[in-house]
Amino acid sequence: MASVSLDKVQKNYGALNVLQAVDLEISDGEFVVLVGPSGCGKSTLLRMIAGLEEVSAGEIRIGERVVNDVAPKDRDIAMVFQSYALYPHMDVSANMGFSLALRKTDKGAIDNRVSSAADRLGLNKLLQRLPRQLSGGQRQRVAMGRAIVRDPKVFLFDEPLSNLDAKLRVHMRTEIKALHQQLKTTSVYVTHDQVEAMTMADRIVVMHDGVVQQVGAPLELYDRPANSFVAGFIGSPGMNFLPATVERAGGQAIAVLADGQKLAVPAELPLTNGDKISVGIRPEHLRVQADGPLAAEVEVVEPLGMSTQFYAHMAGQQICVFAMGRVSVKPGDTVRLAANPESLHLFDPETGRRIG
Template structure:
């Protein structure tokens, strides 16, 4: 196994630069997720690590080797794509062992590695089947098995769960995490789904428009976002951001004062509060908000509200019989508030 070191990586298409001097240091055995909206550059960065996309500046090292000019086959990586890309006329075992066969590995060694990977992925009873006789989740496991048998230094996953239904996605998330815990192979996982990133990764790299906004553990990003973009991208439903002013002691929300300590900035701010940190209070003790829509999910109730022209989301574990148009009073939890500069969007 080996770590991956990305230093000042740049990528341009003609005169348009799409990756702007990215730096990421991935430790040996670490699971790192690259997340961000479509077009942010996360898949391009992954493809540059794999050698599928040439770089225009900077260096990529896998272990002690700088791999900038090495073809994919010489980088000792294995990639799992969004599409399964299985050979329909070959059996599961033949699909899993094909790369080793091309590399002219010993037949007995191929069989041993395929058997080991099949046992890890619970595919033993399907080794003689063709891909058309498998479910979507089983096909994805075959694609993962094809990567495992190569025993690479680094696994690269490019949105591998996007084509699965909701239930299978959750199941495969668990299987990928168990696989990493067992093999401890360095893994880079690209996804636009922040829930996948939060549940799978040791650390998350949040990207936007070809730059890195923040790197940290899932809870670091959730509890201490560096800016408004990270605050709203990490967490579902998103953090609420309210226009306000700060006088050095409290935040003023259209005449409603919320005490806030540890902030030296004065003037216009954006107050961030997560939906689960809005508490129902009595009239006069909180901020009046008008209920728009109520979405009960069973374990919790999600409520969409309106305050001073701004949309607010609140989540309650308790069950409440709210009705559209009803005015409720909510108070932000003072221990879980975030304050951002109204101009730059940076945390203050």
């Protein structure tokens, strides 16, 4: 195992700057997830760690060694791709042990490593099957087994679950997390799915337009997003944003929404009368309350069984409300809503930075 260190790492394609001075320290044994929308640079960063992309500027270390000019095969890493990339004419056992065979590893050692990996991944009964005889989830486990047998210092995962159906993705992310808890190998995982990031990561790196927006533990990013981009990206369903103007009366601070409705905000924040702000409210922090200060017109209702999610129109915006249990609302209803001031997130509407 080894740490991974990125110091002012950049990637340029001619005049196009894809990654901008990325600094990141990944501890030995840590599971770090790179997350962000398509085109944010997360896969490019992973491929640079793997040696599949050249570094335009900066330095990458794996352990104590600078690897900028080290070939991928010599970096002691193993990568699991979105595509399973299994050899169709080889059975599971041969696919898992192929990289070791290329290194002319003793056959007995190969068999032992393949058997051990198969035990961990529940592949023992499938070792003689060809890839075409496997399900999507089984093929992905074989691809993971091929990485495990190498016993690398670092695992790199490039959106490995994106080809699977929703139910299987949930199952496989649980398996990957359990596997990491067993092996304790340093892992860097790329995904655009923030639910995967929240449920799997020790720390999350949120990226946007080639820039790292925030690094932290999942609940740290959920509770105190550094800016409105992180706030809107982390959490499912996404955060609601309402433009407002600050009114101060005595020791109280009030956010006046575009339609004149008012919402109390934390008084201790550095706000002055007339300030323009963006009020962020997570759907799960809005509650239906008969005497709530906010009125909204229901547009779409999504009953989920144990919870109810609905979309409504308020202050010129569409908002989402997520309520546990079954809420009796229907399109066209006007509902009263409330939120605790402590659950609100305030942002500068120009810079997007968190206030306070």
